[in-house]
Amino acid sequence: MLFTPAIIALFAGSLITSGLLVGAALAGVPIILYWNLRDGSELQLKLERRTYLISTCVAYAFAFELISMFLFIYTADSIHSFFVGAMCAAGSLNANQWGYPTLIFRIVNFLLAGLWLIVNYTDNKGYDYPLIKMKYVLLLIIAPLILAETVIQAQYFFGLNPEVITSCCGALxxxxxxxxxxxxxxxxxxxxxxxxxxxxxxxxxxxxxxxxxxxxxxxxxxxxxxxxxxxxxxxxxxxxxxxxxxxxxxxxxxxxxxxxxxxxxxxxxxxxxxxxxxxxxxxxxxxxxxxxxxxxxxxxxxxxxxxxxxxxxxxxxxxxxxxxxxxxxx
The missing domain is CATH 1.20.120 (Four Helix Bundle (Hemerythrin (Met), subunit A))
Incomplete structure (x- = not known):
C-alpha cells in the first residue's frame, strides 16, 4: 500500500462515511415502517427528533462523497509516478484489478448521493415531510453501495505495489x-x-x-x-x-x-x-x-x-x- 496524505484521507473518510450511512439506514427503518404525522404518540415524537439528526448527518456524509469523488481522481493521477509504465490516472487505476471497479462505484454513488440530497432538500420544503419515507428507502439502497465502494477502494489502495509494471493510457x-x-x-x-x-x-x-x-x-x-x-x-x-x-x-x-x-x-x-x-x-x-x-x-x-x-x-x-x-x- 502507498501511504500518501490523500490516500489516508480517502480511506479514513470513506470508512467514517460508510459506517455513518449504514447506521443511518438501519435507524431509518422504523421511520419507514411507523412514520405518521397524524399520530401524537411517544414513538412518533421520537421518530421526528431522530429524523432531524439522521438527515443532517447523512447530508454531510453525502457532501463528502461528492467532494471525495474528485479527490479520488486527483489521487489516482498524482500517484502515477510510483508505477513503471503509468503516465496518468489510467495507469494507476490499472495497477491492480480493483482500480476501475472503484471508479465505477464512485461515479454511480456520486449520482445517487446527489439525488438523495435533492430529495432531502425538497422534503424539507414540505410542512408534512411528504418524501420522508421515500428518502429513507433510497438511503437503504445507497448505503450498501457506499459500503461496497469503501471495501473495493480499500482493496485497491492496500493492493498497490510500486514494483508492478502497469500499462500506459496509450495502450489501455x-x-x-x-x-x-x-x-x-x-x-x-x-x-x-x-x-x-x-x-x-x-x-x-x-x-x-x-x-x-x-x-x-x-x-x-x-x-x-x-x-x-x-x-x-x-x-x-x-x-x-x-x-x-x-x-x-x-x-x-x-x-x-x-x-x-x-x-x-x-x-x-x-x-x-x-x-x-x-x-x-x-x-x-x-x-x-x-x-x-x-x-x-x-x-x-x-x-x-x-x-x-x-x-x-x-x-x-x-x-x-x-x-x-x-x-x-x-
Whole structure:
C-alpha cells in the first residue's frame, strides 16, 4: 500500500462515511415502517427528533462523497509516478484489478448521493415531510453501495505495489485492446459525432418544454442520463484527441494534468452535475401534485433543469471550442 496524505484521507473518510450511512439506514427503518404525522404518540415524537439528526448527518456524509469523488481522481493521477509504465490516472487505476471497479462505484454513488440530497432538500420544503419515507428507502439502497465502494477502494489502495509494471493510457485506450473503451474508439467517429450533436440538441428542447409546461420530467431525466453516457463515450472517441492534438490519443485522464490546465475537472464536473440535476427532475416528478409541495416543487424542478442545461452546455462549449481551435484537423 502507498501511504500518501490523500490516500489516508480517502480511506479514513470513506470508512467514517460508510459506517455513518449504514447506521443511518438501519435507524431509518422504523421511520419507514411507523412514520405518521397524524399520530401524537411517544414513538412518533421520537421518530421526528431522530429524523432531524439522521438527515443532517447523512447530508454531510453525502457532501463528502461528492467532494471525495474528485479527490479520488486527483489521487489516482498524482500517484502515477510510483508505477513503471503509468503516465496518468489510467495507469494507476490499472495497477491492480480493483482500480476501475472503484471508479465505477464512485461515479454511480456520486449520482445517487446527489439525488438523495435533492430529495432531502425538497422534503424539507414540505410542512408534512411528504418524501420522508421515500428518502429513507433510497438511503437503504445507497448505503450498501457506499459500503461496497469503501471495501473495493480499500482493496485497491492496500493492493498497490510500486514494483508492478502497469500499462500506459496509450495502450489501455487503444482500438487494438479488448475492452469497452476499445469498442468506443473503434466506432466510426462521424456517426459518434452525429449522435453526440443530436443528443445535445434534443436535451435543451426537452428541457425548455419541461421548464415551461411542467411536463416531460421523466423524458428529460432519461435524456440527461443518456447525455452523460453519450458525452463520455464521445469524449473518449474523438473529443479528447483535439485536446491532445494527436489522433491516436484517446485517454480521458490526461486532461486532468496541468499540462492541459486541468480542464478535465470542469469537464467531468459538468457531465456529472448535468446528469445529477437532470435525473433529479425525474425523481421529483411523481410528487408534483403533493399538496404541501405544490408551491415549491415546480420551482425546484425548474432550477434543476436550468443547472442540467447549463452544465451540459458548458461541456459542449468547451469541447466545440477545442475542436475548432485545435491544431489537429481531421
Amino acid at each position: 485506450f487503444s482500438a487494438t485492446t479488448s475492452s469497452v473503451a476499445a469498442d468506443i474508439i473503434a466506432f466510426p467517429q462521424r456517426p459518434m459525432a452525429l449522435v453526440f450533436g443530436a443528443n445535445m440538441l434534443l436535451l435543451p428542447v426537452l428541457g425548455i418544454f419541461s421548464y415551461r409546461t411542467g411536463k416531460g420530467g421523466y423524458l428529460f431525466a432519461v435524456t440527461a442520463l443518456l447525455a452523460f453516457l453519450i458525452s463520455s463515450a464521445a469524449f473518449i472517441s474523438f473529443i479528447s484527441t483535439y485536446f491532445y492534438e494527436l489522433p491516436t490519443h484517446h485517454c480521458p485522464f490526461c486532461v486532468l494534468q496541468w499540462e492541459y490546465r486541468g480542464i478535465g475537472y470542469p469537464l467531468f464536473l459538468a457531465l456529472l452535475g448535468g446528469a445529477q440535476a437532470g435525473m433529479g427532475v425525474g425523481i421529483l416528478t411523481p410528487y408534483r401534485d403533493t399538496g404541501s409541495l405544490k408551491g415549491t416543487l415546480p420551482a425546484i424542478q425548474k432550477k434543476l433543469i436550468f443547472i442540467s442545461l447549463i452544465s451540459f452546455a458548458s461541456f459542449a462549449a468547451i469541447s466545440i471550442y477545442q475542436i475548432i481551435f485545435s491544431n489537429l484537423k481531421m
